[in-house]
Amino acid sequence: MKLGITTIQRNREPWIKEWVIFHYMVGFRKFYIYLHQCSDNTEKILINLKKKIDIQIFTVDTSLEWPQLTCYKDSYTKHGREVDWMAFIDGDEFLFPTKSDSMETTLSEFTEKNLSALGVYWSCFGSSGHISEPPGLIIENYKHRAKDGYENNRHIKSIVRGGLNETVKPADPHFFKTPHGTYDENLRPIEKGWTDYEPTYNTFRINHYVTQSRSFFLNFKSKIRTPDGSPLRDEAWWQEHDRNDVLDQSMDTYVPSLKNILTSI
Secondary structure, X not given: OOEEEEEEEOOOOOXXXXXXHHHHHOOOOEEEEXXXXXXXXXXXXXHHHOOOOEEEEEEOOOOOOOHHHHHHHHHHHHHHHHOXXXXXXXXXXXEEEOOOOOHHHHHHOOOOOOOOEEEEEXXXXXXXXXXXXXXXXXXXXXXXXXXXXXXXXXXXXEEEEOOOOOOOEEXXXXXXXXXXXXXXXXXXXXXXXXXXXXXXXXXXXXXXXXXXXXXHHHHOHHXXXXXXXXXXXXXXXXXXXXXXXXXXXXXXXXXXXXXHHHHHO
């Protein structure tokens, strides 16, 4: 089984290597990375990583009105037949299995199901009290998240079955229109990027490091428009998303191996 990831990233120099290696560790082998208005060394780092990992790098046309949807459509149209499943996630989202060691094992449970895509629920993380951006791994620095019942956790991101026809296209950054529909891990049907269901994480989950530190928000996140066309994030957005109710150690098991690999390359 071949697993791929499509992502659109902007100025993630300090964290792009962590993001790629983490997803390689959980089973993804093909990376389709679209760089949107990058002014840092993200591309240089990715070019170096290409020596070890199957990464394709694309520069996004800055004139595009909806760059994220355009890139998602482009990637699936051109590369959807190269993989059995393709995840579509952002640079602050870490997708992983919760009951097995690999996404390949987890996704094999859904191979014979009559569905075209799986929706994986967010688990949203706050600043963990960091004012300045700390050095090191995101998954090690940010361990406090919102409660499971937090309404923004009802967002999903999609893992789309590969090899489908040309009718596959993103309706929004979260949800794809497909021949046989999107379902969650409980096989509940999903019809948009935000569901009315109580999220569950029995099979897989996305840790969404949505805020990072206060300084990251003030100096970067609040100043840029997202590639899906959302408005600028203001102080109300910060208050809504900086949730640190639960100490979460779900990533601790990955940290030693991730650090070893990062050191070795």
